[in-house]
Amino acid sequence: MxxxxxxxxxxxxxxxxxxxxxxxxxxxxxxxxxxxxxxxxxxxxxxxxxxxxxxxxxxxxxxxxxxxxxxxxxxxxxxxxxxxxxxVPIDTSTTQRLVVASGAVTVSADDADIVVIDKTVAAATTVNLPPAADRTKAVKIVDGKGDANTNNITIVPQSGEKVFGTVDYTPIIDGNGGQITLTPRADGTGWF
Incomplete structure (x- = not known):
């Protein structure tokens, strides 16, 4: 090695x-x-x-x-x-959404593959996930501003849904430039 x-x-x-x-x-x-x-x-x-x-x-x-x-x-x-x-050409097979506006972010069932949080005015951000049963593909949430250590990004699932096997677990991106990819469970009960 x-x-x-x-x-x-x-x-x-x-x-x-x-x-x-x-x-x-x-x-x-x-x-x-x-x-x-x-x-x-x-x-x-x-x-x-x-x-x-x-x-x-x-x-x-x-x-x-x-x-x-x-x-x-x-x-x-x-x-x-x-x-x-x-x-360098961007891979166009995946879609991106850039979030620059203040306030919470809601990911829709048919939203982009990658949601980049790069707010014009730095602030902590809450990202609300759609029902896992409604989304057919993974979603990647990215700290595009590079300030998640100070302005955490909190990912909130629908009430009662599992994230990594735990009901109502709330992942937090708290490292600068951090990211998380969440894939809906096949049975629609949450994300992994």
Whole structure:
């Protein structure tokens, strides 16, 4: 069994080279930037781990071999060093719903596959599930704002329904960037 790559960079009891850590991050970690303007004003040479542009809600990968595609701010963004970052296509076989409005969220029986909680004004959120018997597919609830540690997301099933085998269990997303996928039980009595 091979160790995690980060364990080869950060070794217990051994001083860590800043250059080694920077190299690891650039090679493997996707960094988050606010918008295309921030990308254009940042030197990102060697950022092989890619970037995430929050305003576009999409990942972009470095295309080191491209020197000609123009920057359109949507599909290709050029950084301060002249590197081109290309939009990673989103899997269109799953549907998403972005929640930015305040208040509780109600998931309907025919709602999107993924419900992303990314409220404009940060706040704790309650997500009300539909009756399990009415939903035919799983639903993934995601902390899209990355603040669930402070603003918990509480998932509330219908009264009397089981979640992970326990009646009226209320899952809570309380870690930044956390998510949970709930699949309706075949007998319609709840979720797992």
């Amino acid at each position: 091979t160790a995690s790559p980060i364990d080869l960079v950060i070794v217990d009891g051994v001083a860590v080279s800043k250059a080694a850590l920077r190299s690891y991050e650039k090679d493997r970690a996707r960094i988050k930037l606010g918008n295309p303007t921030e990308v254009r004003n940042t030197k990102l040479s060697g950022q092989f781990g890619g970037i995430y542009v929050r305003s576009l809600q999409n990942n972009f990968d470095l295309d080191a071999g491209d020197t000609t595609t123009p920057d359109d701010g949507v599909n290709c963004i050029i950084d301060l060093d002249g590197n081109r970052f290309k939009k």
